[in-house]
Amino acid sequence: MTAAASLPAAAAGTFRLGDTVIPRMGFGAMRITGQGIWGEPRDLEEARRVLRRAVELGIQLIDTADSYGPEVSERIIGETLHPYAQGLLIATKGGLTRSGPNGWHANCRPEHLTKALEGSLRRLRVERIDVYQLHTVDPQVPFEESVGALARLREQGKIRDVGLSNVSVEQLRQARKIVPIVSVQNRYNLTTRRSEDVLVECEKEGIGFLPWSPLSASALATEGSPLLQAAKRHSVTPGQLALAWLLHRSPVMLPIPGTSSVKHLEENTAAAAVKLTPEEVRALE
Secondary structure, three states, X not given: OOOHHHOHHHHHOEEEEOOEEEEOXXXXXXXXXXXXXXXXXXXXXXXXXXXXXHHHOOOOEEEOOOOOEOOHHHHHHHXXXXXXXXXXXXXXXXXXXXXXXXXXXXXXXXXXXXXXXXXXXXXXXXXXXXXXXXXXXXXXXXXXXXXXXXXXXXXXXXXXXXXXXXXOHHHHHHHHOOOOEEEEEOEOOOOOOOOHHHHHHHHHHOOEEOOEOOOOOHHHOOOOOHHHHHHHHHOOOHHHHHHHHHHXXXXXXXXXXXXXXXXXXXXXXXXXXXXXXXXXXHHHO
16 A cells, blocks of 8 residues: 555644544544434445545554444444554544434433444444544433443543534533543534634634535525535535534544445545635635
């Protein structure tokens, strides 16, 4: 394999997530499941090729969750990539359960999180999760109890680092009083920036920010728009330009675009090499 610095994912620089320095472009493994993030993928062999190709492209952060499938994404990752390449981080999440293709339900009770973690360890074929993230905030469970459960599992050696998802600045600060937090995964893209204050907090504290749903560029890709104009100048797609903007937006930004196609994976990863001018960044913002 080519030296990591020459691989596409490394083109946008690196970030220290916990104790590991990784390229800032990651991969989200939600879509290697069936339609509606439910059940088995339509093409299992293509899903496996996507995972292998992600590693070949220099990606060192793969994000998944026990609710993707459910259990399908984690299982395919474990079957395909274990034993894991040195430096490859597998981040997973617990706290959401499923009742069908469109059914997502919070369950962040400590006993559920403990059971969910054990299942993730088994499917991923590891004794310790690199980054285990609380998938959501459960309004039926005190937040400190959910985070406290992850802190105890970390003390037991079953979690290396703890992350959060879908949290506010206040919740991030509250969690950090209980356990060190290395990452936050909130929705953020060119059209949805409600977590701007959370991103600023992550920048201040050196916490990785994983934007979920990082693309969402189609609404802005109208004829004559700054997005489409910049994409044409760089000979890339609007989606690639949207990913490039995220990487330029903040040094703690760790995009994890997902796909079930090798071709689309390669396209997404190539966005790491797109260099935007300050004027282009301002126009997009």
